[in-house]
Structures are given as structure tokens and as C-alpha cells.
Amino acid sequence: RFQRIALETDLDAQLPRCSVELWKKTGMQPEQRSDTGKIYSLHEPGVSCISKGKAHKKYEFGAKASVTVTKTSGIIVGALSFQDNPFDGHTLPAVLSQVESIVGQRPTMAICDRGYRGKRKVGVTSIEIPESGKRTKTASDKRQARERFRRRAAIEPIIGHLKNDHRMLRNYLKGQVGDAVNLFMACAAFNFRKFIRVLCFLYLKFLGHILRPNVQPMQACA
Secondary structure, three states: OHHHHHHHHHHHHHOOHHHHHHHHHHOOOOOOOOOOOOOOOOOOOOOEEEEOOOOOOOEEEEOEEEEEEOOOOOOEEEEEEEOOOOOHHHHHHHHHHHHHHHHOOOOOEEEOOHHHOOOOEEOOEEEEOOOOOOOOOOHHHHHHHHHHHHHHOOHHHHHHHHHHHOOOOOOOOOHHHHHHHHHHHHHHHHHHHHHHHHHHHHHHHHHHHHHOOOOOOOOOOO
């Protein structure tokens, strides 16, 4: 009893009033494994438990984010954060609408992983997902599909750079707005870094062309 009173006193001093009331409401009722709407964080009640399906990291706690990258240049053209951990396939309409508003046109094809299965087409955009066991495709179609899905795998290192180089691994901004701002800033920094790298390459190429010695060809007389 005294420990609970001391804990409530510490919470009153360190956490906002809404978080203290949330703890008092849920702290008396132990949560079960099959319960929904669990509270994983007092200062961030909107945090969700996201199943990763990987041996070294089965779960992550936070908000789900969707990143859209162009196929050839690797530029991020869409970044959207979601709450309550929705199914990946249900996020496609919002993601494609954001890409259309940024780029000015809706993509004709979206190459996704198997987490987006269940959707074959969203509006005018066809959804390409890796499939196994289909023997109706020709050899040319299979080769083109392999090339597309190999290119789709290029988004994985981009996500790694966003997490490790642009502070998306841990968000220090509060609330749903903070999640969206952190995602937008990380993606903008990634694009700016790519743009600066291209500018540096062009500048060095131009500088090398100017400083290159002008050697006149020798003429021999016989």
C-alpha cells in the first residue's frame, strides 16, 4: 500500500496529468495476452506493438510508417505515418494519394512485398507482389518480375539509412504529430543528402574539365 502511494506521488510529479489518470485507470486491471488497446507507454499512449516476424527482433514498439521510393533514382516521394498498426494493404490508398499530390501524377505500378497481399489494384495503380507457384507466366514475364522485385529490395537499405543516419530509429517528438514530423524530416534529409552528393559530383567533374591540361597533339613530318 505504501509503495503504491509513493509511486503515485512520483508519477504526479514527473508525468502529465492525463498520463497519471491513464495509469490509475489501467494499473488496477492487469492486461491479458489477447487484450486489445493495450497501453505500452504512459507518456505515449498511442504506441503500438508491431510484429516484425524476425528471429533477432520479433516486435517493435512505435508507430507504423510507409516510405515510397522511385524505382530508378531511389528518391523518396512519399512518407506517411499511421496509428493503431493497420494492415499494410489498407494503407495503399492513402500512400498513393500522397504520392499523387507530391509528384503530380499517380503511379501506374506499385511494387510491394508480401505484406501488402490482398490488393491487386488501387484505382489506376496495379499492385505487384512476389508470388510463388504460378506456372502460367512465360519466361520473359518471370524475368521481368524478378528484375522488378530485385529493385524493390533496394528500399531496405534506404530504410536502414533513415533509421541509423537520420534519427528515425528513436523519435524524440511527442504525439502523432511528432511521429509525422520526424518521418518527414528524416526523408527530407535523405533526399537533400542525395541531391548534395549529385551536386558535388557534377562540380568535381566540371572542375576537372577546367583544370585539365590542354595538350596539343604532336605532328610528325616525314
